[in-house]
Amino acid sequence: MTLPKTDPVGFPMIWSPEIQAYVHWLPVTKIQFEYFLSDAPDTHFDAEWYDEILRLNPRATPRALNSANYFRALLTGVRPSEAQRFASWCGDEYRLPTETEWTKLYKAAHSQRPASVRALVEKRDDRIREILERLNSSVREVCERLSGTSTRAAQMLLEFGALEWVRRGVPPALWSLHGEPLPEFCGYLGALGKRADPLTVDPERSRLPAAGFRLVCVPEVDVAEQSNLESEAES
DSSP states (O other): OOOOEEOTTSOEEEEETTTTEEEESSOOBHHHHHHHHHHSOOTTSOHHHHHHHHHHSOOOOGGGOOTTTGGGGBOOSOOHHHHHHHHHHHOTTEEOOBHHHHHHHHHHHHTSOOOOOHHHHTTOOHHHHHHHHHHHHHHHHHHHHHTSOOOHHHHTTTTTTOEEEEEESSSSOEEEEEOOOOHHHHOOOGGGGGOOSOOSSOTTTOOOTTEEOOOEEOOSSOHHHHHHHHHHHHO
């Protein structure tokens, strides 16, 4: 894991050679979205809207997070268009991943051991550092309880996190959800969390309690330059 960067709020993103882009280390949290809500004058995201979001998945402070409730830190219940508005606020280089990108990311992370989060948490403000550390320790406890082992996919909450919006095809595109949240979060979902079929519900009319997202950031720097930077960082 090399060259972490941050999103506009200060949360870490890592470079994924599998998809040639940066990707959020974790699904987007309520803290990140609250910065957007306070900065972006958008009447769609009023107090009534956020009350509905919190009804589906109540908020918890970083200090209160543990292995039984850590999913409360994640922003869920959002629709794809709402996630896209957050991506636009982050910048032109940010977008939701495609299904192919998410699958490549998951397969690579599932084959890797958990990483040290030291580089991800250093130089963060206290609240961000605390939420990163508590989510990391909480999911480690969950993995020990369920299987006795952990992978980087679980550490990144690609597993045991939220269902994540991914795009299928090019616009106008269908949307699909990937991931496998804990049953304690939203009940047992069976194949839903890993299926490759498009949703049978209209994602812009339905509000699914476990539906969250993470973003990818495709930098303007070309791939050759990125490879050179990684080689220098590892030498």
